[in-house]
Amino acid sequence: MFSLQGDRVLVVGGTSGIGLGAAQAMKAAGAAVTVASRSAEKVAAAAASAGVEGVVLDAGNDGAVEAFFASRAPWNHVVVSVTAAHKGRIREMAMDDAMASMNQKFWSAFRIARSGKFAPDGSLIFVSGQVGKRPRIDAILQGAINAGLEGLARGLALDLSPLRVNVVSPGPVDTPQLATLSAAQREALESAIERLPVRRIGAPADIGEAIVFLACNRFMTGATLRVDGGSTVA
Template sequence: MYGNLQGQRVLVVGGSSGIGLAVAQQAGEAGASVTIASRSLTKLDAALSGLPRTAKAARLDTADDASVESFFAGEPAWDHVVVSAAQTTSGPLRKAELADARATMESKFWGAYHVARAAKIRDGGSLCFISGFRSARPSANTVLQGAVNAALEAMTRGLALELAPVRVNVVSPGLVATPMWSGMADAEREKMFAGAAERLPLRRIGEAANIANAVLFLACNPFSTGSTVVVDGGATIAA
């Protein structure tokens, strides 16, 4: 594993599914006392069934700054906080509805900002965000995603200075098979995954556990801060 998290308190915001749930599972396996937070009580209850019996759940809407501040005010300092929650949209910038674009920024950037502003984290503990490889490898249909991911990564570097000795890092995934894609028809989704895999040096797309591995590495490495760890199967460098 990546270190001993025995007895440490880990909060995973967005921990009810996908990458966040994989982080919670691996943290629990490493001995941490895990709390997952999300807007959906239904998803939280379902996620708890796959976590250690000691795991807890908390309803939290990161878009609500007052709610975020109230949550952290009522909790002792955490050892590690991971922010994976985000509802995003994609498509050409000039065709996207402004309301959808603003909602994406509100969810992925401002939600993370609210957590960073309010979270109590012990000295030497860590805060980790999830961005995305489009910050460095843009495409015509993902302009907004690239912008919000780049903003998260820039905020990470600044916060690593402001919040020290708390460590602040970000993991930048490529295409990962998560429930985010469950709205697509099975055949359409598999075709997209196969086409993306063919363009990657590793000829495969990612799994949530691959990204969680990097998050846990950063949590357990006391000499990592201000870092962007790219886990994208080579998408950033692919031709």
């Protein structure tokens, strides 16, 4: 039912966390997978561990993204799972950091949609996040970026049709991002997980399975699939 046999899949931000989980799930479904990110070490480690192709690519750079897609055959599916580095309350965030976060997560998705080469029956999948639907005061820009990605995907489903464009919105997932949390943020996360209807943190594989579904289901486009352990109803 969920076969990607013969498909070429690119996962930008595929060298860690949710992106790596997506790459592993896509490979298990039969796809030939390429993972891409900025760090050559992360690319080499992820490519070796997942048994996929690895490419160094900074999705925050217009010219690099354009040159990458121009040099490659069209992709059946492209997943964008790039982090935004800076989180925090609005008065604590420098404008340069805010702009960098927007460039890293929102504009990366936009420029990949703009320059990407896709098979006509292919799909483009963004990763947003629960704070796009349910804001948290220490992640308000992240929430706006996520909500923006979900709106962008709805518009792209029209503009790039018949390419399908969808979003997966995860709840808390156990990835290397957790190591960047302060003690207070970690405590808040633990209490949020206790309140989750599913009573556990998500795994990258939970999100990877949903991404395979979005790639395979030919009637899904312009949609946001919430795979959040019930975060938005808790």
